[in-house]
Amino acid sequence: MNTGFVQSVRALVTLKPKQKLTAQYLLSLLIAVSLAFLVGAGIMLLCGYDPVACYAALFKGALGKPRALGNTLAKTVTLCLTGLAMSVAAKAGIFNVGGEGQLYLGGLAAAVVGARMADSPAWLIVVCALLAAMAAGGAYAWLPGILKVKLRVNEVVTTILLNSAAIYFCSYLANGPLKTAERGIPSGTDSIAAAAWFPPLIRLSSLTTGVFYAAGITLFIWYLMTRSTAGFEMKITGTNPRFARYGGIRADRLALWGMVLSGMVCGVVGPLEVFGLHHRFLTTLSSEFYFDGMLVAMIMRYQPVGVILMSFFFAILNIGGSAMELSAGISSEVILIVQSVIIFFMAAEGGISEMARRSAAERRVRRAARRAEKEASA
Amino acid sequence: MSAEGPVVRFEHVTVQFPGVLANDDVSLDIRRGEVFALVGENGAGKSTLMNVLYGLQKPTLGSLWIKGRKIGPRHDPLRAMAMGVGMVHQHFKLVPSFTVAQNIVLGMEPKRRGLFYDQKRADHDVRALGERFGLPVNTADTVGELSVGLQQRVEILKALHRGADVLILDEPTAVLTPHETDELFEVIRRIVAEKGMTVILITHKLGEVMALSDRVGVMRRGKLLGVLPTAETDERVLAAMMVGRDVIFDELREGAPGEQVVLAVRGLAAKDDRGLPAVRGVDLTVHAGEIVGVCGVEGNGQTELTECIMGMRPQTGGTVTLNGRDISRHTPRAIRAMGVSWIPEDRLSTGLSAKATVTENLLVGKQRQPAFSLLGIHYRRRNARRYAAKLAEEFDIRSGGLELPAASLSGGNMQKTILAREFSFDSPVLVISQPTRGVDIGAIEFIHEKILEKRNAGCAILLVSADLDELFRLSDRLVTLYEGQITGRFEAGSIDKQEIGYYMTGGRQKEARKA
Secondary structure, three states: OOHHHHHHHHHHHOOOHHHHHHHHHHHHHHHHHHHHHHHHHHHHHHOOOOHHHHHHHHHHHHHHOHHHHHHHHHHHHHHHHHHHHHHHHHHOOOOOOOHHHHHHHHHHHHHHHHHHOOOOOHHHHHHHHHHHHHHHHHHHHHHHHHHHHHHOOOHHHHHHHHHHHHHHHHHHHHHOOOOOOOOOOOOEOOOOOHHHOOOEOOOOOOOEOHHHHHHHHHHHHHHHHHHEHHHHHHHHHHHOHHHHHHOOOOHHHHHHHHHHHHHHHHHHHHHHHHHHHHOOOEOOOOOOHHHHHHHHHHHOOOOHHHHHHHHHHHHHHHHHHHHHHHHOOOOHHHHHHHHHHHHHHHHOHHHHHHHHHHHHHHHHHHHHHHHHHHHHHO | OHHHOOOEEEEEEEEEEOOEEEEEEEEEEEOOOOEEEEEOOOOOOHHHHHHHHHOOOOOOEEEEEEOOEEOOOOOOHHHHHHOOEEEEOOOOOOOOOOEHHHHHHOOOOOEEOOOEEOHHHHHHHHHHHHHHOOOOOOOOOEHHHOOHHHHHHHHHHHHHHOOOOEEEEEOOOOOOOHHHHHHHHHHHHHHHHHHOOEEEEEEOOHHHHHHHOOEEEEEEOOEEEEEEEHHHOOHHHHHHHHHOOOOOOOOOOOOOOOOOEEEEEEEEEEEOOOOOEEEEEEEEEEEOOEEEEEEOOOOOOHHHHHHHHHOOOOEEEEEEEEOOEEOOOOOHHHHHHHOEEEEOOOHHHHHOOOOOEHHHHHHOOOOOOOOOEEOOOEEOHHHHHHHHHHHHHHOOOOOOOOOOEHHHOOHHHHHHHHHHHHHOOOOOEEEEEOOOOOOOHHHHHHHHHHHHHHHHOOOEEEEEOOOHHHHHHHOOEEEEEEOOEEEEEEEOOOOOHHHHHHHHOOOHHHHHHHO
16 A cells, blocks of 8 residues: 555644644533533523523524624624733733723723823824723722732732722722713713714624724733733743742732733723713723623633633623523523523533543544454454 | 452553553552552653542552452542542642641541530540550641641551551652651551551662562553562662663763852841741852752751842851852842752742743743843743744653643653753853752652762752752762851762761760760
């Protein structure tokens, strides 16, 4: 036989170890999603709904109409930015749980800039507002960062506490010194200059031109984490800080910068909402956006590409879920249960992949053993 | 005895790992009341086979019998313990912040009124257990503060407390000093002779096999090559079986050390993690092209000494100079830049990032060089991979792929990875701690060659090791360290192992003898 041909076919079939890992990972993710939807279907059956119709309503509600798709993409942007903010800090071995507060401060800073600079050209307003948001978010993350690096104060504790401080501080300002004189606005700041609003890309949806800024930031974070020298050093620091120090990496500085960068990204999420949606700062700016983002980041183990994809999936669940309630008449509690079950399965993916890997290995050996036996008897 | 049948029987045990047959059709009987040594290079499958016995690893094929009972598929460490199988792992599984007694009773604590943990009875039980087996321990000590030898003793007691009569010891002497090793052997002999225990010893130190075991099984690449009565074999035969060829230990040193003092340590003092003085005024010089060996019982300041030189631990006094330039009180980053490389004793916590890839581990320290970083921003991945592949070949690092996590490497290959990285800096000073701890014979030979190559090339090397054979083989000069102070200085060849032992214990034993 033509052995050269056989060999080249074999080389094509056998993947490199790294590719194999990726392939296995995707496969296990697929299994997890399928299982999740199956269990979700079971729950819906139990509650007396038709799962096929419900899932159809879910996807149609999230992707069916341009407007729905726009909303889903807008949600993706929020999840993706917050998820990446979590990931970039975690990669450097520091955990930012304070994104919610940084987001609020960023939103407020941007809204103030947007309202005060009303006479400036629109582009300048946007640039200044984004910079102000990043500065506010970054500075607010620097505080727990420096406490961690210099005094070894647990950053999880400080960031959680700082969340409330920031949210209530913003709330105070929006209800007090910065409260708008306009009528019908319960608690919010003055409206920003109309020229600087992010116009919607799809009519009536919440997808605005803000998505371009988000895309830029996403690209930057992806590059930083996976392709840059700093990302390399962050990975070493995040996986073993002592080793990083011994290897001559300034581990503390990296962790601090990871934290600040994370805060800056969170800060930007604020103006995206402010300039795109409310056109002013409202005390209801975020409904725990950052915690959803954290969930996405943790499930995807802080891998940037994974976070981007999983954000889209989460957005479908979120937007489609609300639509499902309206179109399929399924109660929102059941939808929430199904969503939680699906998320639960995604999180359990690690265990599932391990199981799959083991059974595959066992099968291979059994087959080899059988073949060996046959050869021996022949 | 033999009428009872084997205490443990492996029948055609096969274990498949992704890409590797860790155990390949192994059939083996362990007899009651024997010391059975299982030898082989790292990655030969010894630990995997024992993990099967202890229930940590399910065999893909084949079956296991313990005391005449066939073991089902649900075998796990709890069931293994219930059947009297205990295991002491190479990396201890103890809770550092718990006391000795707490660690030993953990999982089966004595209770008061069936509810509350009974500290007094735990202490009492553990003390009694220690006395019964001749393994005295201080039950109230915190385990994290004990020497490695004592931690191992706690592990052994833990297994005995659970009623083990088959004791698996995985590389038990890898972390022990000669004296501790002797003590351990004493204990093993005693529990086998007096208590009728069966001991399975995983090791690759052939001297220990010869000294201690009744029978020896040799593994290579997952296969059990054969089982021999220890009395009918010798080290040379076993070594050849293990590595598949004859091992020759040559004299590789060339030329005399240079005249120039490269590394000078003056009056160095430092504290340990508990804040107690660990290094107390150490003076040392290392010349170019010289290896100075530091002998000492573990925990006498060696770790702290090397950490100080590398800047990983603040020093409380003294100076360290490199070619006359003071390098003390700098960050590890600065000290590296001034020309010191260090091979730390603890591979997983200091020497590597287990989750980062082998390539990344090999590159650390060079990631900002223009070849690997465009303008200090872009990570030049392809160059890094090419470089790693070259280093891996040069240092014979065997891996499933350089883009896999370093955790996938065997202990020997982890060590070679660290060695490859640190040697590639071409630093004038090398500080090397425990270079061959837990490394197989083939790799030891290789590592020793590489160290001597560095010496012959003019490197000043400070070598810390718990392995006297290694120190005697490599060093030009030896110093003994006892309680953070230097108690003796010797030219290589001017002293033998017996004698140096006296200095390692502060010279007190010698005086006692003279008297």
